[in-house]
Amino acid sequence: MIMKALANLSDIVIPILIFFIVGYGFVSHIKVYETFLKGAKDGLKIVVDIVPTLIGLLVAVGMLRASGFFDMLGGLLAPVTEVVGLPAQLMPLLAVKLFSASAATGLVLDIFRTSGPDSYAGLLTSIMMSCTETVFYTMSVYFLAAKVTKTRYTLTGALLATLAGTVASVVLAKWMI
Secondary structure, eight states: OHHHHHHHHHHHHHHHHHHHHHHHHHHTTOOHHHHHHHHHHHHHHHHHHHHHHHHHHHHHHHHHHHHTHHHHHHHHHHHHHHHTTOOGGGHHHHHHHTTOHHHHHHHHHHHHHHHOTTSHHHHHHHHHHHHOOOHHHHHHHHHHHHTOOOOTTHHHHHHHHHHHHHHHHHHHHHHHO
């Protein structure tokens, strides 16, 4: 009963939100359509500015993956990571996820294919994908869009948050198995 109500609620939330925004704009005497077009034009400019960065990130990740660097990295770090419950086959996923979620999704499918989605590695992979962020992608996209040049401690904080997400993933996966 509650699940059905939530499912029905989720179907109408976005239309209600859109009608609310348009209605608020009319009540506030804002030219809603013109404002929407201006926002869409600004968004398109940001996309055009971001595309070279995205292409560079995807090419770099593709080259590292194809060269076998990530597999080598996983093999080198395996003695340390296996002790804490992080299988070596997940190390390339961790490295790639820092740069590209879509490339990481390809690695997730590889892990599911080899180990199975119900295995410890599959469960840990699923949890890790939701507990970590694409640090370099996010920083490059948002800082480029906002024209931020001094990032200060952003990278350090983001990498620490990724470490915390990884540790939380291992703890949760061990708890669930």
